[in-house]
Structure formats: C-alpha cells, structure tokens
Amino acid sequence: MTVEVSGPLTRRIALGVQYDGTPWNGYQKQPDRKTVQDQLEIALETFARTRLATTCAGRTDTGVHALEQVVHFDTELDRPMQSWVRGVNTFLPDSIAVRWAHAIPVDPERDPLLDFHARFSARARTYHYVLYNTPVRSPLLAGRAGWMFRPLDVTLMQEAARVLIGTHDFSAFRAAGCQAKSPVKHMHSLDIVRRGDLIVFTVCASAFLHHMVRNLVGSLIYVGLERTTPAWLGEVLASRNRDLAAPTFMPDGLYLAKIDYDPKWGLPQESAPPLPWF
Structure with missing residues (x-):
C-alpha cells in the first residue's frame, strides 16, 4: 500500500x-x-x-x-x-x-x-572529565580542565570506580534540583587514565542525573587523596544519601563526548570525538 x-x-x-x-x-x-x-x-x-x-x-x-x-x-x-x-x-x-x-x-x-x-x-551517553593534577594551576587550561593541586592516586580511584558499573540507584550523586523521573541508571563503563599531569575520567551510561558526573568525580577525588578508602564509594552508593558523598566538583573539565544511537539512523558521527589535547 x-x-x-x-x-x-x-x-x-x-x-x-x-x-x-x-x-x-x-x-x-x-x-x-x-x-x-x-x-x-x-x-x-x-x-x-x-x-x-x-x-x-x-x-x-x-x-x-x-x-x-x-x-x-x-x-x-x-x-x-x-x-x-x-x-x-x-x-x-x-x-x-x-x-x-x-x-x-x-x-x-x-x-x-x-x-x-x-x-x-539515544541508547547511551559518554562524558569526559579532564583534571589537571599539578601543584600550580595553568592559565592556559582555565575553563578547559578541572584542577587539583594535591597528588592523586589513580590506582585507588580505579579500584573505587568498579563498584559503580552496572545498574544502580545513583541518588547519592544526584543534584537536589534534578528532574529525572528515576535515579536508576545503567553505568556501562568508567575509565580513569593518567596522561602526564592530566587525569581523564571517561564515563558511559544509559543516561545521567543532574550533576551526576561532577559528583562522582568529586567523590573519586576524595579516594585519590586517600581521605577515605575505595570501599567508601560503595557505601555511599548504597546509602542513596547525597549528604554522604563529596561536594560537586567544578564544571570546567566536563565534556559531553558522544551520544550512542542505533546505526539504522545513519548519523555521520565521529567514532570517538577527540579531546583538544589528544
């Protein structure tokens, strides 16, 4: 017909x-x-x-x-x-x-x-958070990367991040004004890589709550500073209590990197849009 x-x-x-x-x-x-x-x-x-x-x-x-x-x-x-x-x-x-x-x-x-x-x-969304980890700030990275002057242990942060993979209630990392209908999201991956003085967090999930990535990065930094143990992040996640997590980290280094769709739509997307420095 x-x-x-x-x-x-x-x-x-x-x-x-x-x-x-x-x-x-x-x-x-x-x-x-x-x-x-x-x-x-x-x-x-x-x-x-x-x-x-x-x-x-x-x-x-x-x-x-x-x-x-x-x-x-x-x-x-x-x-x-x-x-x-x-x-x-x-x-x-x-x-x-x-x-x-x-x-x-x-x-x-x-x-x-x-x-x-x-x-x-959209089937998934990927964000990068770029963190400049060195004692002195760089004016060339102002607005382009977050900054932490104390040294961070990437291995500890990687260990802590494992508990976040899978389907969870992410209320502990949700902003008070978030309008999402449900705090339950599926975290596909969370990779943390150091490249010289830069630490790049790459987070892929079905969807994100308001301030979720910045709240996760702030809590992972607490672990990297050795203020707490990697197991603490799992306790915060299970609590569903925003007050127990670290403060929201600065927005400067956050990049919406990629939106995943069914190939049937034929969108001419870049396979992995590059960060400005890589």
Whole structure:
C-alpha cells in the first residue's frame, strides 16, 4: 500500500554540534539568550528565515563543553545537508559550530515514537572529565580542565570506580534540583587514565542525573587523596544519601563526548570525538 502525503515533505534534521561552554549559561534556552540553544536557534532562524525549535540529546550546565551534542528540528525546507552546516555556522559565534547535518524523513502516517528523536532515541551517553593534577594551576587550561593541586592516586580511584558499573540507584550523586523521573541508571563503563599531569575520567551510561558526573568525580577525588578508602564509594552508593558523598566538583573539565544511537539512523558521527589535547 502506498501512502500519499499531501503538501511538502517534513524532514527531521539531526545536527552534530560542538561548543566551548565557557561563555554560556548552559545549553537550555533562558530569557537572557546567553545559552547555546539560544544561539543555535538564532543562527538557524537567520539562515532558514523561519523559526526552528530544536531538541537536544542532553542538557549541559554552565561552563560544560560538548565535543558532540546531537540536536534535531523539523522543517519543510529542502536544502543540501552541507548548506545546513556552512550556512548556520556563518551566524554562530566562534565558540559554537555545527559539525554535520543528516536528514531523516518523517512519515505522517507512522507513530511519532518510531521516528528519530535526539533525546529519546539515544541508547547511551559518554562524558569526559579532564583534571589537571599539578601543584600550580595553568592559565592556559582555565575553563578547559578541572584542577587539583594535591597528588592523586589513580590506582585507588580505579579500584573505587568498579563498584559503580552496572545498574544502580545513583541518588547519592544526584543534584537536589534534578528532574529525572528515576535515579536508576545503567553505568556501562568508567575509565580513569593518567596522561602526564592530566587525569581523564571517561564515563558511559544509559543516561545521567543532574550533576551526576561532577559528583562522582568529586567523590573519586576524595579516594585519590586517600581521605577515605575505595570501599567508601560503595557505601555511599548504597546509602542513596547525597549528604554522604563529596561536594560537586567544578564544571570546567566536563565534556559531553558522544551520544550512542542505533546505526539504522545513519548519523555521520565521529567514532570517538577527540579531546583538544589528544
């Protein structure tokens, strides 16, 4: 049976967006228009000459960066994908860039839940946290990496991180204002690697609670400083009590690295978007 569609074909366009979060008050739009979403939608409207509302894979906080945020919007405009990249970038500030665009036709006769959705189609999300671990801070890394002046024992942090793998209630690492429906998430992996004076935490999970990565990093740093034992992290996790975990660590070194989707969508994502230094 052939479905006849009247009027222009609506396309769902997915964009891969990279940004330096330092100048912005997070991703989600706000009245002051000083957010990444505000700037992206202003650029889209200027280029397309019509308002286009975007949906992102995951909101990021003030000062948090993205190597590859994924957003989508619906439009009846028929333009080459490269035009969406080059055209929109013309109107974006230097700290934000569209890296790729990909069209996904929307079938009006199909359940919308079967269509691609930047947030709900995501199967996993990966974050990097970059920590500069040296006695003296570096002005060149300000806003780009967190800083801890006391030496950290990476082996102890790696041991502590093992308890976090799997499906758990992460309430102990959840911000008070978190709006997630459930604190239960599946942690696929948490790798901690030292590269010279930099320590990189790479965390992959089904989804994340508000401030979850920064709260985990803060607690792992407590272990690395030998203020407590690796077993302590498991006790905090089991307690589901935010008051027992370490304070939220600074946002400077946090990067949304990658969103995982079913290959059927054919998104032209980078296999592993590189950090600026590697």
